[in-house]
Amino acid sequence: MLEESNSTLIQYPTQFTQNIVPKQIHSHNDYWRDVPLLTALSLGVGSVEADVWFIDNTLFIGHELAALTPARTLDSLYIQPLISILARQNPVTAFTANQTTPNGVFDMSGTTSFQLLICMKTDGDSTLPPVLKALEPLRQLGYLTTFTNGTLIPSAITAVGTGNTPLEADGIMALSPRDLFFDAPLIDLDDPNVAYNVTISPLASTDYEPAIGWPGIGNISEAQMGNLTKFINDAHTRGIKARFWDTPGWPIQARHAVWELLLNAGADWLNADDLEAASQF
Ligand SMILES: *[C@@H]1O[C@H](CO)[C@@H](O)[C@H](O)[C@H]1NC(C)=O
Ligand SMILES: *[C@@H]1O[C@H](CO)[C@@H](O)[C@H](O)[C@H]1NC(C)=O
Ligand SMILES: *[C@@H]1O[C@H](CO)[C@@H](O)[C@H](O)[C@H]1NC(C)=O
Ligand SMILES: *[C@@H]1O[C@H](CO)[C@@H](O)[C@H](O)[C@H]1NC(C)=O
Ligand SMILES: *[C@@H]1O[C@H](CO)[C@@H](O)[C@H](O)[C@H]1NC(C)=O
Ligand SMILES: CC(=O)N[C@H]1CO[C@H](CO)[C@@H](O)[C@@H]1O
Numbered sequence: 001m002l003e004e005s006n007s008t009l010i011q012y013p014t015q016f017t018q019n020i021v022p023k024q025i026h027s028h029n030d031y032w033r034d035v036p037l038l039t040a041l042s043l044g045v046g047s048v049e050a051d052v053w054f055i056d057n058t059l060f061i062g063h064e065l066a067a068l069t070p071a072r073t074l075d076s077l078y079i080q081p082l083i084s085i086l087a088r089q090n091p092v093t094a095f096t097a098n099q100t101t102p103n104g105v106f107d108m109s110g111t112t113s114f115q116l117l118i119c120m121k122t123d124g125d126s127t128l129p130p131v132l133k134a135l136e137p138l139r140q141l142g143y144l145t146t147f148t149n150g151t152l153i154p155s156a157i158t159a160v161g162t163g164n165t166p167l168e169a170d171g172i173m174a175l176s177p178r179d180l181f182f183d184a185p186l187i188d189l190d191d192p193n194v195a196y197n198v199t200i201s202p203l204a205s206t207d208y209e210p211a212i213g214w215p216g217i218g219n220i221s222e223a224q225m226g227n228l229t230k231f232i233n234d235a236h237t238r239g240i241k242a243r244f245w246d247t248p249g250w251p252i253q254a255r256h257a258v259w260e261l262l263l264n265a266g267a268d269w270l271n272a273d274d275l276e277a278a279s280q281f
Contacts, residue, residue: 014091014107017108020043020107020108021044022109024046024047025043025044025047025279026269026271028245028272030050031051036048036077037077037078045272045275045278045279046114046269047116048078048114048116049119050077051063051121052074052118052119052127053068054126054127054131055122058073059073059074059131059134060074061077078116082105082116083141086102089104089105090102101155102142102155111154113154115160116157117160118161118165118180120165121164123164124163124166125166127165128165128166128170128171128172131161132180135179135180138159144159145159146177147177147178148177152198158202159181160181160183161180161183165182167194168194183201184200184203184205185206186235186242189204189231197238197240201240203243204242205244206244207245208248212224214261215248215258216248216258228261228262232267242266245271249273249274255277
């Protein structure tokens with residue numbers, strides 16, 4: 001059996017994520033999982049969130065200061081693992097000689113871009129430059145979705161800044177080429193001051209409770225349904241994907257009712273803490 005499983009006939013280069021169906025699930029506080037990034041990938045989760053703190057010239061990962069350790073950095077937990085996975089998904093062989101765009105992390109769907117949401121916890125203006133620098137190894141390998149010369153070129157990883165990420169002045173809007181994007185405020189997509197579009201924001205998000213409010217129990221009101229439809233339409237009109245965070249987690253029945261409501265209304269990402277439950281939903 002061991003011998004059989006080692007046969008060259010049943011092995012192939014990109015099987016690290018073999019048979020995993022990619023899903024539009026966002027892993028909230030991904031660094032809390034058993035294994036950051038890999039637990040999510042094993043369940044087909046298409047987007048992960050990493051909270052970064054820029055302290056002593058290093059980007060540490062964690063929910064709060066008390067949770068930080070020297071070893072857990074943006075580079076060690078996300079950038080290097082992604083590079084090693086993408087190296088496996090992009091073997092250099094005679095068969096790939098003419099391939100111009102890299103495969104993504106999912107073997108089953110090479111063109112699916114994996115979303116890396118970087119939530120800046122420390123001051124945005126001082127955290128942005130080191131985050132851009134941390135992305136350099138992915139950038140060098142051509143793995144980052146990039147807006148350049150008026151064209152959006154999709155690639156294996158789409159990096160999006162959230163939290164304190166600055167938009168204007170020297171923020172995301174000033175980047176050219178741009179390979180870090182901006183998580184737009186979903187309820188302000190009609191803001192006349194910023195004409196959000198996919199060249200700035202592939203994603204727009206909002207806190208579910210103040211925006212919609214239906215707790216997942218009883219009937220949703222017409223006004224709540226109207227708001228939900230409006231926000232999703234505002235995003236889709238601009239080609240932007242919609243995400244609602246902090247949806248009810250309990251009771252499970254309410255959590256599922258809200259997930260069902262969101263998916264039926266056209267929300268693009270399910271924001272989840274329990275990835276296993278969301279991946280089986
Ligand atoms: C698998 O096969 C290769 C080449 O035949 C051999 O070098 C390697 O030791 C084998 N690995 C296992 C775990 O049997
Ligand atoms: C790559 O392109 C060359 C030149 O057009 C062609 O001869 C070769 O068959 C192609 N290889 C593959 C794997 O498609
Ligand atoms: C973008 O335009 C500049 C100036 O015209 C050119 O040097 C550069 O190669 C272009 N980049 C891409 C990716 O096409
Ligand atoms: C996208 O939005 C930015 C910021 O509002 C704007 O500068 C840019 O012209 C827009 N691009 C397109 C193609 O609409
Ligand atoms: C909820 O909606 C159903 C179906 O429209 C209706 O029968 C029921 O009375 C409503 N419940 C409440 C508490 O309004
Ligand atoms: C958060 C939000 O925008 N809520 C809106 C829901 O819809 C009602 C009725 O149109 C508005 O008054 C609220 O502002």
